[in-house]
Amino acid sequence: MGRGHDWAAIKRPGKNQAKQVRTLGIDPGSRVTGYGVVQQAGGRIVRVDHGEIRIKSGEPFTRCLLRIFDELTGVIERARPDAVALEDIFYGKNVKSLIKQGHVRGVALLAASRSGVPVHEYTPLEVKKAVVGYGQAEKQQVQMMIRVILQLPETLPPDASDALAVAICHTNTRKDAVL
Numbered sequence: 793m794g795r796g797h798d799w800a801a802i803k804r805p806g807k808n809q810a811k812q813v814r815t816l817g818i819d820p821g822s823r824v825t826g827y828g829v830v831q832q833a834g835g836r837i838v839r840v841d842h843g844e845i846r847i848k849s850g851e852p853f854t855r856c857l858l859r860i861f862d863e864l865t866g867v868i869e870r871a872r873p874d875a876v877a878l879e880d881i882f883y884g885k886n887v888k889s890l891i892k893q894g895h896v897r898g899v900a901l902l903a904a905s906r907s908g909v910p911v912h913e914y915t916p917l918e919v920k921k922a923v924v925g926y927g928q929a930e931k932q933q934v935q936m937m938i939r940v941i942l943q944l945p946e947t948l949p950p951d952a953s954d955a956l957a958v959a960i961c962h963t964n965t966r967k968d969a970v971l
Contacts, residue, residue, distance in 0.1 A: 814840065816873040816909075817959025818864065818900045819951050820881075822892035823847050825860050825900070826951030829871045830942070830959045837963055839942045841871055842952040853892065857899045864903040876904040876911045877962035879919060879954065914961050919954075922961035 812833045819826035824847070829840040845863045847856045868876070878900055881893055904911045917927040923937050935953040939946070941960060948956070 813875070813963065814871065814873045815875050815877055815959040815962050816868065816871055816904075817877045817879075817955040817957065817962065818904075819879050819954035819958060820893060820896040820900050821951060822853075822856075822889060822896055824951045825864075825896060826949070826953070826955035827864065827867055828952055828956030828959050829867070829873060830956060830963055832963050837941065837960060839944065839956065841867065842948060842956055843867075844949055844951045853895070857895060860896055861899045861903050864900055865907070868903060868907045868909065873909055875962060876900075876909050877958045878904070878911060878913050879958045880913050880915045882916050912962055912966075914958055914965075918965075919957050919961045922964055923957045 812831050814829060814831045817828045817830070825845040826843070827845070828842040830837050831840050845860050847859070878897065881890060881897060901911060914922075920929040920934060921927040923929075923941070924933050926933075929937075931950050931954070934957050935947050935950060938944070938948060938953045938956050938960075942956065947953070
């Protein structure tokens with residue numbers, strides 16, 4: 793569950809207030825799936841929630857997928873995002889890991905689609921470029937920029953930082969193409 797949520801402080805606008813756009817970013821992973829919710833309000837981006845869904849070693853993969861689906865569904869129900877931004881699969885050498893990551897990505901797509909929220913996709917290069925300014929940035933650089941952009945007192949775990957980076961990328965670029 794999220795450790796950084798601040799539901800009372802970040803409220804939805806009333807009828808006469810400007811629209812505040814809320815985005816859920818997801819960094820799908822077969823061992824750790826990160827999520828982060830940001831809200832753009834008055835030209836500023838603030839963190840609403842973040843967390844990591846960690847999979848126990850030895851747990852059957854189908855059970856892992858169900859747990860990821862359930863937890864992401866809960867995040868979507870609580871956060872009520874206007875959009876979901878999902879990081880595309882990172883191309884690597886281990887085919888088995890890529891297939892598992894694809895399954896997790898499918899579960900995330902299903903959770904978001906089932907809620908009726910538009911889903912957008914960004915490559916790792918697009919995310920890093922949008923947040924750090926350099927598409928080949930290291931994980932630590934992304935973590936540090938998330939801390940600076942969101943004015944956080946501490947550096948967040950890597951997968952939660954990556955998910956917040958995906959959400960910030962969407963907030964700043966707003967791709968029109970919906971999956």
